[in-house]
Amino acid sequence: MAVLSIRDLTIALPPGADREDAVRDINFDLDAGEILCVVGESGSGKSMTANALMGLLPQEVKIRSGRAEFEGHDLLALPEAQRRALRGDRIGMIFQEPMSALNPLMRIGDQIVEVYEAHGRFSGAERRARALALIKEVGLPDPEKIIRAYPFQLSGGQRQRAMIAMALALDPAILIADEPTTALDVTTQAQILDLIRRIQQKHGTAVMFITHDFGVVAEIADRVIVMRQGEIVEAGSAEVVLNAPQHPYTRDLLAAIPSNAIPEPEQVAARPVLEVRELRKTYQTGGGFLRPAREVKAIDGVSFAVAKGEVLGIVGESGSGKSTVGRAIVRLVEPDSGQILLDGRDMNTLDPEALRAARRRVQMVFQDPYASLNPRKKIAQAITEGPIAAGTPKAEAEARALQLLETVGLDAGAADRFPHEFSGGQRQRIGIARALAMEPELIIADEAVSALDVSIQAQVLELLRDLRTRFELSLIFITHDLRVAAQLCDRIAVMRHGRLVEIGPVDAVFRNPQDDYTRNLLAAVPGADWGTELAAPG
Amino acid sequence: MTGFLKRFARNRGALVGLLILLIVVVVAIFAPIIEPRSPWQMVQRPFLPPFTMSGLPLGTDTLGRDVASGLVHGARVSLIVGLVSTLVALLIGVPLGAVAGFYGGWIDEAAMRVTEFFQTIPSFALAIVLVAIMEPSLTSITLAIAIVSWPPVARLVRGEVMALRHREFVDAARLAGLSNRRILFGHILPNAMSPIIVMASLMVATAILLESSLSFLGLGDPNIMSWGYMIGAARTVIRSAWWLSFIPGVAILLTVLALNLIGEGLNDALNPRLARKGR
């Protein structure tokens, strides 16, 4: 039975937007007690649809036509006052960004109580009691404390739980979740997904769950809607859509997902390019004048080596110290102790001049393709800057830059454009070209693909594989996506709390994890039991 | 860039501001051509109201000097004071703030102590003392205004640089083997430009007002005609010839208004978020 049925919904975008309509003539039903996943590429209109239902469209975006039947009303036609009465009461919503979705100046408890207040439910004392109960229900530790805590005192996952608590405060008939786990690391994501499913089952809530992660879909969806360019291209049960997609776009999307099959590792030379010994780095955070600092052991005695032509993957949950290791190697972070030997020479003992020379041999591809390009420099400049500083004549450097752009699959015209004129995937490739321009022996790629759409992700991975064979590059590949790691790496290092808990050949680590943590990590991969088995039996 | 211009041009206020400022600048540049007569020359009997005598459209002041000529020549001084003092303030504040924000540590601590010191003394009071010490002249006034207006620049730039220096493109530049100086001036500062530009446009306005306030207290340069001087000199006759202070007052108001509008336009145009939302 449908609690919510959407008919012929068209949402008009203001002039000058990507396209005329955010969504055009879409129809779908949300049944009681089901989890409906809405997937689709970025910008396909998922969020717009959700916002339209909530009556939270941005001012300049208007509903052109359509109806949304809910409990006998047309949601879209209701006057604002009645809509407001429904919001938070009969329909709850969770947003993507747990960091910014909570009012930073209000206590968690007050923000939950506000829901009751807004709808005039219960007395003061009862509100508080209910808030406490909710906090307990969503699995937040130490509810008495949490209720008085401010958002900044909570981790991302905890904040998302608080958000869920708020959305469920009045036991709504519908819960709309707009990418609620995208910003979270795998382990936390698994917990939140678990929580949503549990609560949904307990209360019989209908959930509309927006995501672009098919793993997540596989994990929780009862039914799936696939959107593209404002239209629904495919709808059906999760089983069917995932395993027997009809529409070519759906098939494309699914094809682009890294398969779980682990390829044969390449043969690599034994000579290590890089050796890291007993690296340590401790951050002092939050400390101030007269206040004891909190210590974070970001790297806690890490040792490993990378051979020439080898791809070493570093995986681990968020905050486990992966990036710090990568940065410490190129000394963007000063390690507290330990050695970083590049061809036997200790990076830590180099003077600034020698360091600059050494750095050229190790390059980095940064996690965020937006942030790592100077928005005010043209691509040509971004790529040639390093070689020119190293003494390459300008003309030569430019010629080589064009060549490199071609190598990474961009045309020569790209050299003359600014970063914002590229898509995310293109930018990522520029970052790779920039690293290659320095003719390094080792590239550290920090989450080089995690920000990308699955389809683009696949392209970049292909490129890296290709480069590695062509230039005999060594690669340190940092990621938290185990599927991706499995695709590319020869060996895998698993990090946790700054320690290397496990390191070994890919198939050994994935198929036969030695450490509990590795096992947990593998288990947390969403949709792990969908498709081929990653965490192999035994 | 073109997108920026387009966004700027969409802001009608900013365009009006730009137009007014252009007029003022043109008048200031061509003052000797527009009004060849020295603004100090006593040409008619004093206190002629505006529009009563041809050739003297704005009348004469307390000594029978041509108000229109004063206005035209005054534009120069007001603009010079505004622009040069802002420039000097930027020249002090930007490098200081940049270096403090970039290197941090004791350099930052030292730079911020100095900045704080200058900020702790009420700026207008400090300006008065500085001008009195150096004796009023165009140079000393400009310098004094610059000296009291750089601290906010330094703070702003420091904040921006601190935010930018850990950005990944800076790390990328570092890996490319660039020197600190090139990183700071080639990568970080250009990205901090927009708030600086906006602040600068407001500072020009404030400087013009400061000059006129100093003039009011008798601390203007007696050799040059400025709007501030005109108001200061006319305020004693405000009861019998109100227009004498009103006219330069309006000139100051319009210029400051223009600069503000431009600043606001820049602010909006340089802020893609605001530009897209259309405010």
Add this chain to the structure above:
Amino acid sequence: QEAGGRLDVVVQPEPPSLMLGLVTNGPTQLVAGEIYESLLRYGTDLKPQPSLAESWEISKDGLTYTFHLHHGVKWHDGKPFTSADVVFSADKFLRKTNARLRVSLAHVASITAPDDYTVVFKLKEPFGPFINAFEASTMPIVPKHIYEGTDYATNPMNNTPIGTGPFKFDKWVKGSYIHLVKNKDYYLEGKPYLDEIYYRVIPDAASRAVAFENGDVQVLPGGSIENWDVKRLTAMKGVCSTGKGWEFFAPHAFAWLNNREGWTAKKKFRQAIMYAMDRDFMKDVIWNGFGKVATGPISSATNFYSSDVPKYPHDPAKAKELLKEIGYDGTPVRILPLPYGETWQRWAEAMKQNLEEVGIKVDMVSSDVAGWNQKLSDWDYDIAFTYLYQYGDPALGVSRSYLAKNIAKGSPWNNVEGYNNPELDKKWAAAAVSADPAEREKIYAEIQKEIVADVPVAWLLELQFPTIYRCNIKNPVSTAIGLNDSLRDTWIEK
């Protein structure tokens, strides 16, 4: 005459202190003139009148001055006033603190008190202007019982001044007002008429004008508002004004010309300056017609003025001719305006304009009062505006600016221009010590004739600072020092 009422008077700037024996600047005189008295007062004709001295005699040889004091005069703290106070004041206190009185005291051999009510000054030689020295700011009588044996400057009683005058100090709210109240024990029966006086501190000239219009103050002492407002206010209904009350001071405005160096050291250049200036315009436009173009060093209000001197009408052609004669090369001269407000600033601008019209290049130098003092004291100027008081006699207020022995760095009040004319020095000296007025008149006439030809300084205007007041205030000005004297005769018509 009606007794009672309150008077509000502007005082500008705020006086640093009310102890007239220590501080003699204008605002202090204005207020402290109610509190302290001297032996004599001077009518607007500069003739002496009784004050603390009921009567006085001068011996034929001009060497002995005998004063008979009022009986029954009491200090504000109730102690009796006697001749000992006078001797203490003149001989001890003021000799140490009052530069102006020292000039006269230099001629005094002894000061004695034969009895409680008689004081005798014996001079070493006759000194013509000596009789003018008994004015309240030159010789304020201070209480011996408070100051004897103390450090005058730091005596805490300086903050609560005790005098014999018609009004007593009550309260001083710094930055706001000074309150004086009627001295009920004043020795003249029935006086003063007023109950209280508030001296109001209002730093901005325009606000002072507003204050008068609104009725917040009823008296504006000369110079407390800009000239442009004088005209406007005096035209209002119920507003009276008087030019009287400045005869003793006879403020004489001129510009120091640096006689030592640069182009101003050349006599013809200085004469060119005189011809270049349109002093009638200055008077009419900048001073709104108040004052009189000065013909020479002595004000026409002062004794011994002579009009038989070379004249310098506005004659640009003549000025240009003189400049050509000496081959003026266009080196700029620096003008230092008097930093006393807009009027003076405008005046310097007008002079600058006049000079530029005849081809003299001018740089205007700007400074505040302190800087102006410093520059004059260091002789660091070419042309500098100033005005000086004449104190009723050329020997007191005029000759000081021209005597060679007064050439000394460090003071803005001596021979700042560096004029050195030994011939004239002798004449000035002779005129000062002569006991015969007719002879003095003759010598001063000669001096004036000669000195005006030399143009040591550029005489500008005999200033007039009209006192503006509501017409129901009667008798605000009755002596040659105007409001600086006590308001004991002033009353308010209801």
Add this chain to the structure above:
Amino acid sequence: MSLALMILSRIAKAVITLLLIAVLNFFLIHAAPGDPAKVMAGEAGAADPQFLEQLRSRFGLDQPLHIQFAKYMWNVLHLDLGMSYRQQIPVLTLILQRLPATLLLTLTAFGVSLVMGIALGLAAAARVGKWGDSVITGMALLFYATPLYWVALMAVLLFSVQLEWLPAFGYDSVGAGYTGLAMALDRLKHLILPALTLGLFFMAVYLRMTRSSVLEVSQMDFVKTARAKGVAEGTIRRRHILRNALLPVVTLAGLQAGQLVGGAVLTETVFAWPGIGRLMFDSLAARDYNTLLGVFLVSAAMVILFNIITDIVYRLIDPRIGGASR
């Protein structure tokens, strides 16, 4: 770090800053041409070397600069600001006499400008893009761009000369002898024009800041969250938007509260307000070094005080600020 500790450490830092200010000011001020003795001699209308000598030795100006400096610093360390040369009373007494007037003026102006600025800023933001917004922001620009003293003069002409509603100048009705409520009312009447004049400029600044800050915060995710919870618009504006939008305004206000002290010079001049701004100006003119240094120290102390207060307020509003190092 606890609030008390924060305040203590700020005060410790402030003391160092103040001493630094004393040092630099000392030399800065002594660099100005002229000296107090000459000014006083000048005013006396007559002076001879003996007179100047007396004054100088009385003021201690006959000693070498470094000795004067050592003495001054010694005194400052003992919280003794010395004697005013000109008025021959302790500087501290002089300042304390005038400080209340300045505090009354600046605090009122500050309060009025802050409250009005925020209120109008909110109003403008609520009407963004409509004519109401244009009127309010236009007005703000006008206030921002008009020279302060000009506004002051015009206000006097209009409200006291023409309309005779308000007194034109002064701190109270001199000699009226009001007490209690009458006195307060009288003060208030005198306060209105100067406080408004001084406050208008800052009001404009706060208005603009509030407006843009409110607009910015309105776009934030948590506002959307609040809407999704079904919270009423008014409540959202008050509870969620305003509080968050106030943070930058508070910071700015803290910085500018100090500037208010300096800006008061002009207002105090026009309105004959017996505060320390005018005292500073007069002391500068008279080269009354001790008083000038004293005023500088006191106003610097006030600036620092305002900054500390801002920080406290900021901490009260924003729970995230825990550390003093910012």
